[in-house]
Every structure is written in C-alpha cells, then in structure tokens.
Amino acid sequence: MELQTDQKPVILSGVTPSGILTMGHLAGALSNWVKLQDKFECYFMIADLHAITVRQNPAELRKRTLETAAMFIAAGIDPDKSTLFIQSHVTEHAQLTWVLNTFTGMGECSRMTQFKDKSTQHSENVNVGLFDYPVLMAADILLYQADLVPVGEDQKQHLELTRNLAQRFNHNYSDTFKVPEPYIPEVGARIMSLQDPEKKMSKSDPNQGSILFLTDSDEVIKNKIKRSVTDSGSEIKFADNKAGISNLLTLMHLATKRSIKDIESDFAGKGYGDFKMAVAEAMADYLRPIRQRYEELINNKQQLTEILVRGEENARKIAAKTLRKVYKKVGFVQF
Numbered sequence: 599m600e601l602q603t604d605q606k607p608v609i610l611s612g613v614t615p616s617g618i619l620t621m622g623h624l625a626g627a628l629s630n631w632v633k634l635q636d637k638f639e640c641y642f643m644i645a646d647l648h649a650i651t652v653r654q655n656p657a658e659l660r661k662r663t664l665e666t667a668a669m670f671i672a673a674g675i676d677p678d679k680s681t682l683f684i685q686s687h688v689t690e691h692a693q694l695t696w697v698l699n700t701f702t703g704m705g706e707c708s709r710m711t712q713f714k715d716k717s718t719q720h721s722e723n724v725n726v727g728l729f730d731y732p733v734l735m736a737a738d739i740l741l742y743q744a745d746l747v748p749v750g751e752d753q754k755q756h757l758e759l760t761r762n763l764a765q766r767f768n769h770n771y772s773d774t775f776k777v778p779e780p781y782i783p784e785v786g787a788r789i790m791s792l793q794d795p796e797k798k799m800s801k802s803d804p805n806q807g808s809i810l811f812l813t814d815s816d817e818v819i820k821n822k823i824k825r826s827v828t829d830s831g832s833e834i835k836f837a838d839n840k841a842g843i844s845n846l847l848t849l850m851h852l853a854t855k856r857s858i859k860d861i862e863s864d865f866a867g868k869g870y871g872d873f874k875m876a877v878a879e880a881m882a883d884y885l886r887p888i889r890q891r892y893e894e895l896i897n898n899k900q901q902l903t904e905i906l907v908r909g910e911e912n913a914r915k916i917a918a919k920t921l922r923k924v925y926k927k928v929g930f931v932q933f
C-alpha cells in the first residue's frame with residue numbers, strides 16, 4: 599500500500615437523516631467531530647441511502663437531509679476544513695456496496711443486532727436493504743480509506759463487519775482497503791431522556807418532552823428542563839442512583855464548560871428547583887447561537903447547496919479512485 603506519511607489520518611462518519619437532531623447527537627457525535635477537524639482529514643456524510651431502509655415520506659426526507667446538513671454546519675463543522683456531503687450524491691457508495699455484497703455471507707448480516715431489532719420494529723417492511731445496511735456502511739467507510747470511524751456503541755458491530763470485509767478483499771486480491779478502527783472519544787457524553795433518565799435521549803421517542811431538539815426555542819428548552827424527571831432526594835450530586843440530576847449536571851457541564859465538581863459546589867445546599875432553573879437558562883443560552891446559525895443556513899438554500907456540491911466533488915474524487923481499483927481487481931473491463 600502507498601505510504602501516506604505526509605497526510606493526516608482520515609476520519610469518516612455519518613448520521614441518518616431520519617429525524618430532527620437532538621442534544622444527544624450534539625453531545626455524543628457532532629461536538630466531538632468538530633474537535634477532530636484540525637488533526638484529521640474528515641468526511642461527514644448525511645446517510646440518505648441508509649434512511650430509505652425504513653419507508654420515508656419523500657418530501658420529508660428531502661427536507662430532513664438539508665436540515666441535517668445545515669445543523670452539522672451550525673454545530674461547527676467547517677466546510678472549508680471538512681468534506682460535508684450527501685451519500686446519494688456520490689454514486690460510488692451504491693456501486694461498491696454491490697461488489698462487497700458478493701463478499702458478505704448471509705449469516706454475517708443476519709447476526710447483526712441492529713437488523714434483528716429493526717426487523718422486529720418494522721415487521722411490515724423487512725426489506726433486503728435493511729439486511730444490507732451494514733454492507734452499505736462498510737462501503738461508506740472503505741471508499742475513503744478511513745483510518746478511524748467515530749461511532750456510538752450501537753454501530754461497533756457494523757464496524758467489525760467492515761474490518762472483516764476489508765481484510766477478506768485485501769487477502770483475496772492484494773492490499774486495496776485500509777482496515778479502519780473505531781474511534782470512541784474519551785469524554786463522549788451520553789445524554790439521557792428528560793422523562794426517563796435511565797433511557798438514552800432518542801429522536802424516535804414518542805414522548806417529545808423527553809427530547810431536547812436542536813431546533814427547540816428558548817421557551818421550549820426551558821420548559822422541558824423544568825419538567826424533567828428527577829429523583830426524590832434533594833442533593834445536587836452526580837451519582838448512579840440519581841440518573842435525572844446526573845443528566846442535568848452533564849447538560850450544565852456541556853453548556854457552561856464548568857466541571858461537574860464545580861457545579862456541584864455552586865449548588866451545595868440549594869434545591870432542585872433552583873438548579874433546574876439554572877440548567878434551563880444555561881441550555882437556552884448554549885443552544886441559541888447554534889439554532890440562529892441553523893436558521894440562517896436553512897433560509898439560504900443557495901449557500902447550503904454550494905457547500906454540498908463542493909463536498910460531493912471532493913468526496914467523489916477519493917471514492918472514484920478506490921472504486922476504480924476495486925473494479926480492476928475483480929476483473930471488470932476498464933478502458
């Protein structure tokens with residue numbers, strides 16, 4: 599394989615545009631990605647091909663895809679530093695998936711926990727695409743020769759399959775793909791539901807009061823925090839048996855950048871009511887500039903389009919190079 603000593607390591611990650619992004623995405627994914635932009639060559643993708651493995655309303659999908667892109671930028675992804683693109687714009691993703699399909703065992707895909715979960719959740723539409731979801735994800739990663747892939751715990755099994763496919767292909771032919779590693783950030787904050795703090799805050803939770811959407815207004819943010827579920831004690835302390843207060847302490851830490859210890863001392867002797875008021879104010883202040891930047895972008899489609907077209911062009915250059923190698927190795931005629 600070529601030596602790439604003068605190049606920064608490559609990172610690729612993506613989010614499926616199946617809903618409005620939440621504080622969970624900001625804390626667990628986007629904020630970490632923003633910090634990686636200087637040290638790594640980053641590719642961030644809106645995974646619309648993955649989104650259609652579950653039936654989508656077309657107008658809604660188009661809207662969500664652009665909204666997700668705008669939110670990435672509002673959260674600090676800088677299109678001058680990173681490549682931001684829409685998966686379906688780079689046709690090589692679907693093309694490499696086809697080749698990788700012929701290297702993937704049926705058993706490997708049927709063992710995937712996400713496939714098992716989603717086929718139960720969407721039992722009316724267990725389609726071949728849902729089964730193939732992890733192979734498409736492998737193609738996303740391998741096309742860019744990514745060194746590192748920042749993913750949540752739930753996607754680690756897919757990354758393991760990606761590594762196996764890369765090794766299998768390399769072994770069958772010759773070195774073609776970089777074998778990627780998962781990248782789990784040191785301080786990946788996990789944000790919990792405001793109504794059931796034992797559960798992850800998730801955009802698909804039917805209880806809207808449990809989710810802080812990044813598009814929520816100041817008033818809505820404050821109300822959701824004030825109504826959040828806490829335990830029956832009275833101490834402001836980070837502890838396993840105080841999931842609700844611990845979650846609010848995490849949010850306060852993210853919003854103010856003060857350490858959890860400092861926040862605990864600030865509120866020593868004060869009640870839950872005072873604390874919730876302070877968290878509500880701090881979160882509203884923290885999310886306001888992100889939302890304002892998001893609104894500017896979503897109302898200026900031309901700027902957003904230009905960014906995404908530039909991203910597509912950058913991404914395609916690398917993706918096409920990898921796909922050409924693959925096509926050659928498997929024996930496709932190329933002129």
Ligand code: ATP
Pocket residue numbers: 613614616617621622623625626627749750751753787788789790798799800801802803
């Ligand atoms: P769904 O409910 O539709 O399954 P979700 O909201 O749980 O979706 P994804 O869209 O799969 O989450 O999340 C993409 C990535 O964002 C995850 O891999 C994870 O890194 C991060 N993420 C999402 N929710 C949270 C959360 N509550 N806390 C921390 N990170 C999160």
Ligand code: LTN
Pocket residue numbers: 610611612613614645648734735738739747748749753
């Ligand atoms: N399946 C991922 C989103 C995703 C992704 C990727 C993440 C699609 N392609 C490639 C990392 C690398 C999810 O649901 N979080």
